[in-house]
Amino acid sequence: MVASAVTLADSLQDSKLVVFTLQGRMARYASNLRPQRAPIFAFTPSEEVYRQLALYWGTFPACIDFAAGPDRTISAAEKFLRKNKWATPGDRMVIVSDVRMGRELIDSIQLRVVK
16 A cells, blocks of 8 residues: 555655654655655654654654544644645645554545645
């Protein structure tokens, strides 16, 4: 799944690969694939994971609280990227995450445009 997200992000102009991770695994997988055009922005609520993410190739880590709903968390990440001038309106975000729904782990890839 991460390979598909990296391929998609690399195929789009002005795209960013946005990874939401609790333990850093998805960001590490993305980093190992060495995206050529899309920078990796890895968001985590953990300070410890944040420090680990700083060591991964091409990864820009950020520590933010994950909201109760995924849309709020994605909005917070988008706001963070715009505030730090890493994204402008019209840029594309390829979002990859693994979200726990009860006992199931649901993997997700989304394509969104920065507002």
